[in-house]
Amino acid sequence: MATLAQPERPAARPTYAEVTRDIVATLGNPGRTWYIVFALVLVILAWGAGALLYQVRYGLGVAGYAPPVMWGVYITTFVFWVGIAHSGTLVSAILFLFRSAWRTAVYRTAEVMTVFAVMTAGLFPLIHVGRIWYAYWLIPYPNQRQLWVNFKSPLLWDVFAVTTYLIVSTCFLIVGLVPDIAAARDTVTGWRKKLYAITSLGWRGTDQQWRHYTRAYLYLAALATPLVLSVHSVVSWDFAMSIVPGWHTTIFAPYFVAGAIYSGCALVVTLLVPIRKAFKLERYVTPDHFENLAKLLLLTGMIVGYAYAVEYFMAWYSGNPYERAAFWNRAFGDYWWATWTMIICNGFLPLFLWFKKVRRSIPAMLVLSLFINLGMWFERFVIIVVSLSYEYEPYAFGHYTPSWVDWSILAGSFGWFFMWFLLFAKNFPMVSIAEVKEIIPMPRKERAHA
């Protein structure tokens, strides 16, 4: 043993004090790069907001909608962002219930991403309805005609599912954050101490507080788990409940849920790489974490690839000429490029993840994650736009080309998401202090004497 070199210090297990120090060090002055990126994000957001104002002023006609395609980029992007939101709760709630220790270092990023992704997604139905100022009609409130909303419509199920998801995932995020803010409060000085003193809600980690907290967290996780599976199922029923060829299938719910977790985990990877680098968290977010995320990506990617295959198989096997025509059109029609982008990015590229070298290579994971999300956006585009453009009646076939307003609002949604994300990363711990400590055993008397 004497000949072996001592392991390098960073590889050793950090102590509690080091965890607090390293993670609290990520708060505060984020450096020039942060401000440059933030300014860029604000410009993109302003551009998108300008496009939205233009659309509000001149009407939905500027958005490139042409019958029969009345669901375009906005609904595609809505489904995209709701999908992104799913891995957060998977990592934070489902892996919590499975007592999976590796989640502790990455779950905060995933959870923050979830909340802001739902906030982004929630804007799109409003943008899509055109007259935003009537969006409150979706809420069942007593109006003067005593007329209620239509609870048999999948679109209304969506209102309930997405709203519930936003509220519950926000609760979950805040509850998880409180002990960490308290730890930061007890370390920092200046105006931040005041901010954290208020936002830590008087947390001190007393026996009574933990007693209620651990139970509450467990039940929140137990409630969030079926919720996360239900939300994207409900979103998929927006399509599956109608009779459009390419939409009306029973595999949509599991297919969408797998796709959602797939795209969400990919965005977690995309976000973790720069966070890890910028905040010097190499010691906490290790290649092991990327490998675990890669395995999740591989699993869900295989499910998604299988779902694609089943869709094509069923189109052929059903003998339904409309279904067959719809799928032939997907692969070889006007939108062949969208379909093949989706199949290559989601079906073939994740096959690289079978190799351990790829799973443990951070640059490779970053590149793959970007392609996966490109593919996932196109998946929704293919399902929504291509199916609508090619229904039953040849006379009613159509073509939809997104206009500059569509693209600007899509870009603006990334601006909106990253604005919140960057603000959060600057002011609150992106890695959970308490939970990272939890997987490090506390020092003991016996061992100390030994």
Next chain:
Amino acid sequence: MSAAPGGVLAGFRQVDAAAQAIRSLKEMGYRDFTVYTPVPNHEIADAVGHRVSPVRLWTLVGGLTGCVSGFAMTLWMSYDYPIVVGGKPLGSIPPYVIIAFELTILFGALATLAGLVFHAWRSHRAAAYDPKFTNDQIGIFVPCLAERRGAVQQLLQSEGAVEVRLES
């Protein structure tokens, strides 16, 4: 923050030492002490020996309320202004299951949060505190009269406290 009562505040680094100190305190008859830990810890929780948190009752009641109100709202609204949609019965249970499900989760989660806030607030005791207790130390605060502080201090020190201070 209300002013903390006088007593003894001790910091421990070792979890089993702190757990033993808690058991000894209980043997001496102290019940109203406060234990601080940076993370939830089973050993400490077992030593303190609280019953299971009543928060779970809030979750149950909240969830059931959500479920009942989901069905009640959808059914009542369907019959309050009857419109037949898609030839389906006015009160169609299958689609309403989705609304009831979502409200079960929503009310359950909000009730859990309310329960957490309520019980954490109600069980709050004014006690001395040290910022190290969210970092890497386990803290025990024992409120006691001035004449008993010496004995408590001695006990905590003998159990392995790294620092003990008297609070008045």
